[in-house]
Amino acid sequence: MPHRPAQRIGPFALARTLAWLRLCAIAGQSVAVLVCAWWMQLEIPLLPLLVGIGLLAVFSVFAAWRLTQPWPVREWETVGHIAVDTLVLGYLLYFTGGASNPFITLLLVPIALSAAALSVRAILAVSALAGFAYLVLLYWHVPLPMPMHDESHGGFSLHVAGMGVNFVISALLLGFFINRLAYALRGQQLEVQRVRERALRDEGILAIATQAAGAAHELNTPLSTMRTLLPELRREHAGDALLAEDLKLLEGQVDRCRTILREMVAFGKAQLSQEPERLSVTQFIHGCLERFQLLRPEAEVTLSMDEGTSHTVLRTPPGLRHALINLLNNAADASASRDSNAVALLVLREGGWLQLSVRDHGPGFASTGELALLGQSQKQSGLGIGLALAEATAERLNGELIAGNTEHGAEVCLRLPLAVIADH
Numbered sequence: 099m100p101h102r103p104a105q106r107i108g109p110f111a112l113a114r115t116l117a118w119l120r121l122c123a124i125a126g127q128s129v130a131v132l133v134c135a136w137w138m139q140l141e142i143p144l145l146p147l148l149v150g151i152g153l154l155a156v157f158s159v160f161a162a163w164r165l166t167q168p169w170p171v172r173e174w175e176t177v178g179h180i181a182v183d184t185l186v187l188g189y190l191l192y193f194t195g196g197a198s199n200p201f202i203t204l205l206l207v208p209i210a211l212s213a214a215a216l217s218v219r220a221i222l223a224v225s226a227l228a229g230f231a232y233l234v235l236l237y238w239h240v241p242l243p244m245p246m247h248d249e250s251h252g253g254f255s256l257h258v259a260g261m262g263v264n265f266v267i268s269a270l271l272l273g274f275f276i277n278r279l280a281y282a283l284r285g286q287q288l289e290v291q292r293v294r295e296r297a298l299r300d301e302g303i304l305a306i307a308t309q310a311a312g313a314a315h316e317l318n319t320p321l322s323t324m325r326t327l328l329p330e331l332r333r334e335h336a337g338d339a340l341l342a343e344d345l346k347l348l349e350g351q352v353d354r355c356r357t358i359l360r361e362m363v364a365f366g367k368a369q370l371s372q373e374p375e376r377l378s379v380t381q382f383i384h385g386c387l388e389r390f391q392l393l394r395p396e397a398e399v400t401l402s403m404d405e406g407t408s409h410t411v412l413r414t415p416p417g418l419r420h421a422l423i424n425l426l427n428n429a430a431d432a433s434a435s436r437d438s439n440a441v442a443l444l445v446l447r448e449g450g451w452l453q454l455s456v457r458d459h460g461p462g463f464a465s466t467g468e469l470a471l472l473g474q475s476q477k478q479s480g481l482g483i484g485l486a487l488a489e490a491t492a493e494r495l496n497g498e499l500i501a502g503n504t505e506h507g508a509e510v511c512l513r514l515p516l517a518v519i520a521d522h
Contacts, residue, residue, distance in 0.1 A: 108173075108215055108216075109170075109171045109172060109175065109176040110165075110170065110171040110176075111215055111282045112211060112212065112215035112216065113161070113164075113165060113179055115211060115275050116161070116176070116179050116180065116183065116208075116211070117161050117162055117165060119183075119211075119271065120154065120158045120183060121158060122271070123187075124151060124154055124155050124158060127147075127154075127190060128148075128151055131151070142194060146193055147190060147193055150186055150189045150190050150193075151190070153186060154182075154186045157182050157186075161179055173217060173220050176215075176216065176220075177212075177216070177220050177223055177224060180212065180227070181227055183208060184205065184208060184227050184228055184231055187204060187205065187231075188205075188231040188235060191235055191239070192238070192240060193240045194240070195239060195241060195242030196235035196236065196238065196239020196240070197232060197235045197236040197239065198239075198241075198242065200263075200264045201264050201267075202232065202235065203264060203268060205228040205231060205232055206228065206268075207271055207272065208224055208228065209221070209224055209225050210272055211275060211276065214276060214280070214283070317355070317359065318359060321352055321356050321359070322356075324348075324352050325349070325353070325356065328345055328349040329349070331345055332345045332346065332349070354392075375413075375414045376412070376413055376414070376521055377411070377412055377414050378408065378409060378410065378412070379403070379407055379408050379411075379412060379445060379452070380403070380408040382412055382418075382419070383401065383403065383443070385419070386419055386423055386426070387399055387401065387426075387443070389419070390423050390426045393427065394426075394427065394430045397426075397430045397433075397439050398439045399441050399442075399443060400440070400441070400443070401443050401445070402443070402444045402445065403444075403446075404446065406447060407445055407447040407452070408445075410452070410520060411521040412519050412520060412521060413519055413520070413521045415494075415495065415519070417487075417490075417494070418495070418514075418519070420491075421487060421491040421492070421512065422454055422488075424485070425456040425485075425488055425510050425512065426441060426443065426456055428456075428458075428485065429441045429457065429458035429460070429508075430458070431460075432459075432460025432461065432507060432508060433458045433460050433507065434460075435461060436459055436460055436461065436507075438458075438459040438460075440458070440459050441456065441457070442456070442457040442458075443455070443456055443457075444456075444457070450515060450516050450517060451497075451514065451515060451516065452513070452514045452515075452516055452519065452520075453512070453513050454511070454512040455509055455511040455512075456509070456510050456511075456512075457504060457506070457507060457508070457509045458507040458508055458509075459506050460507045460508055461507070461508075462503040462504075462507055462508045463501055463502070463503055463508050485499070485501075485510070488510075492513070492514065495514050495515070495518050495519060496514075496515050496518050497512065497513050497515060497518075498513050499511070499512055499513075500513065
């Protein structure tokens, strides 16, 4: 399946992490308040605490709705979310002992999460807010009442138990959510690496295209010369039947080269115009096979296509035909290395995808399972650009190129989304 875009670490990733953390906080705070009030029978201000938790729940609904909106989450907005969480936590701590409450260290959690996703300025703002909240709670707070039973040691036991619970909660929260942010960072690094490799490959393709355009321009003159001289040579050696036949074949090959050059120019114009052809899958596939059979008349192509797929109308981009012909040509070369001319083409519609699978009877791909890099080929006479061009075409159409081995050889599957190439 196509890889999904990596989750980028930043304000949005942190805001989403805070949304999940906020739900955990609401559940944990509700349980803690109810346990202290009903089971431990502490005389805590129950109504103000439940009001604070309710306000946090209302804000969590707003924050969840905000994350579903299309406009981007800015850094200042994420800092605002952290500020709301910090103020609500400070409000709850005010009614439960202030800085003497063992859960005061939960003020450090937003700072730790911000350090992994925000700028230095934002981290300083979050740290200043948490520090201000701690300073206020240090001097202004409602003392935490002691348990009614075991008054001599109950306060110390309650504080130690709270410290233990706080340690477990802090460890779980920091470990889990920082791991999520680190995973997002690794995903972003992999995405940057893929973009860099894609840019290098596209740069190589552009260099090859530039050289090909220059070569096509230079080849036009000698081809025109040969096309002029060959008919004269045939007339001069009309008595030599064997030579005349060879000259006729050579003249046909020269005409074929001129046709290929004209098609290259036409393809370039079509690529610039960005106007795709509208063809049914049957017309597109048979057009590709006719072109391929002219290039490789010895190849024995087996076509398998279901009836439902054949009538699908495609908006065929200019490079798709060349990508498929390149795959067929590579398959023919692979089969020829094992003294076989068999090539199979399977056309299948799977959900919202069009699959073009090309199979050969060759030696298969190397055990690494990776496609060849641009300019590298496993064939002695190969240029190493066929698979690279096909992969570039697939990525440009939001598709993918999958290579693997079968019992008899190799299989390359070009998967394209119908939402991009189908004519709706």
